[in-house]
Amino acid sequence: MKKNVFFSVLLLINSFVNAQDRMSGRIWATRSEVIAQNGMACTSHPLSTQAAIEILQAGGSAIDAAIAANAMEGVVEPHMNGIGGDLFAMVWDAKTKKLYGLNASGRSPYTLTLEELKKRGLKHIPSTGPLPINVPGCVDGWFELHKKFGKLPMERILSHAINYARNGFPVHDELATSLAAVPRLYGQFPNVKEHYYPDGAVPKKGEIFKNPNLANTLEKIAKGGRDAFYKGEIPQIIETFMKKNGGFLTAKDFADHTSTWVEPVSTNYRGYDVWELPPNGQGITVLQMLNILEGYDFSKIPYGSTEHVHLFTEAKKLAFEDRAKYYADPEFAKIPVKSLISKEYAAERRKLINSDKAASRYDAGNPALKDGDTIFLTAADKDGNMIALIQSNYRGFGSGMMADGLGFMFQDRGEMYTLTEGENNTYAPHKRPFHTIIPAFITKDNKPFVSFGVMGGSFQPLGHVQIVMNIVDFGMNLQEAGDAPRLNHEGSSEPTGEKMTDGGVITMESGISYETIRGLMQKGHKVGYILGMYGGYQAIRVDADKKIYFGASDSRKDGHAAGF
Template structure:
């Protein structure tokens, strides 16, 4: 009850102050923060202005969208190390204008060969820890860059990574979000070697507006650009990593790095009211977006207002059903059989929709049953488009803020802790095994219409991401918002579903709402049995490029809650 009262007070203050409204804007909803950015020759939308500008510079230099996306991602690892970097994984969806086709890349790494489930059991662990050497898996980012570049790139990798190298060496002022995330990092990782030397060279975390430099990362990126991906996975960097992990009591070895490969995969889609929505197949959670949309398509939202109790209730109930399937089935398809076609079929959605009570919040739902054999955070998203019509939807992450705390000697980056998302319960799809890819939260998205690109977008925020994807699509398709309005609209989160880590949630869970929803809506949702609260910083980030095929114009949008920028030329 305290949370609800505090929420009402916060909403009242914001309403009285006029904060975050567009009431003086010629066009736009009351919550719109700014206009859409429009351009014809190229567009970049990232979570940091320097990354956006780097992408535009690459486009102007003759690079294509793929070159610019790699450049922006490398820059993101420099200026936002608290959410991504070359110690993490990468996923991408590419629209190639020449072939008029979508290509999916799974650039996630696998668990160490030498670390077994028995080792966790011997230690008495029920969950893989968030920090230290145990959650470290192979970082797939660098290999993914080179896979993208080999297939689609135009400029040299030296030119593409030059911006990131320059800013890592010369420095940049730390922005608001990074400074806030940096505050607790030094104490959190104080027991681990190299963390202070790299991220707090003056003995404390850099403050907002201070210039931060990472010369070790500059040298690493420079060598990767010049010598190629093998210097990282098979050369002396790999040997440095091997030696460091042995000293740290870790299990990642030279063999794990040397045998790493990314995988080109076929994106999976469903049609939602005439729009084809594309996601990547597991080990990510993109299928849950398609499952939710299939469930929600059965309701006529032309007669259900945005922000109404009916809208929020149906959205949350669809999420509960999709997330139970997510917990049971989504995992590395190299280890388990996933009923992919069945999960995203319309007939399955029609059956599951019968479980939704329009008047009452579900307390417990189960995953769907299929005849298949079951074997015993923090992120950046960016999207770029070029003058040829190529578009890239790219997402990359270290997982939990900064990562695992493992900073190899002299290389200037921290390893991800993505392995934390394995389950240690025997017999589940996502149960830990050596050389296996963990369940992944980061998902890029793409929408086509009539065989043409329509929208490249993503929403950051761990398990919130599918909810964010569905809200963006509904805001554009069902509620007629432009891409900036769709991202600015107050968001809905729901906490309380079974997790791929093996945790089982009971009860209706809790809906957390950003300010902007009416008291009448909140009261009606409580009447349906929902618990209502609020959260801080739990609603993800967002970037989007919408393509107007009739006028051949890109419409760019960027997250207003963070430090991002949409720009074009």
């Protein structure tokens, strides 16, 4: 017995030292990648991953599996996502060897005008109540994806979510924490009490939570298709509820809703093509940052060093100024995407960075002169198809508004408009807002390499860039890239109208050295630690030659990667 313990300790020490060697002396907690041949699913909840794997094993495509997982996520993580929110996705289709992009975000109500919002004396759209609600795009997104890439019937795909909504599931750690805040944040809104704490108390960790109303809604969608959600009884229930409670969504808003298939855009970062979706999302921020950072030799700049964090932060400040000025619904504004993500524009912007001093502010560039709380999941199947899917209510559970008997809360994404006239992102009826949720994909030599995403509002582009750099510049594997300490910069200008004036603040997780922090302060940065964590991460890497998948899921949360 003692001998076994001795050798176990030796093995532990050896693996620890090897990890140090691999990471050039950097130490943080991580775990192994998951490796499988026939399929892979990585989500932020074990039951969602289980649903996806079961669909794959039944012969479903990666897209079927992702829809099943997303529906399950709306049941078990209602504080993050659900059918009251929006969806974006990128799909690698093995047959055509092409990457497809889907924008399934909703638009503002026809009947709510900028004049009405200003008449109320608002400087910003509030985050709760009826005003920040747009048409939910999630369900239409499911059916657009399924029509193009699905194999199994939707009744089969949604069966897991329907079952767990009807029969219940044990509340997990993260949901329990979020549920505890429901009375304070949403208790004043109709139907919330009856839904989240029908017995007078919010469910605690390990207690069974049921949502029969959501089960019924999902069942109608499974049987009646997307029109069951966007036409007929459900939108009529919603319109009646909104009129009764000061809202503006109508059945016409639902009937006129459409998703949009878009061409993903990319930049090459040291031999790897990094793909994002164009606006109204913030994905091209990632490409702008990578283009700026490519001008520095990170083979000579250690991970977590003062120089690494400083250059990363300054690149972020520059890109976010363009993000605040230009990103919006392309149907309402001309956005110079090609110039914004060009190498030439990045070279001009890079000249503004002082390697020795933090900038208190930057102005947005002028590229047009040269131009003529969220879930992420990913799945891959035996045929080589892969999907990166992200879906969200925006802030927590959403707006607080729950239509009678439907079992879900509406998103509050409309908070992201600005009420300043003449801006790209100024509020208008039937307009998509600036969006934070972004899926990501990496290809190499025109072959799929990694599908991934990082949750967390405005942090998401920073998270994407850190993942790419961790893999490409710092040699981390897929799991290590997500577990490495993250850093954020807060205080940049935002599309909602806020302006950066004092350089903002770098906040970071534990694991960044005090030497680095001192160095950053000497350069003029304000620095702080985060109490908690940044985002959540899921990823799949494919070895296209060996036909093997590697899966990773964030150790900070309840997520789970699995394959078969």
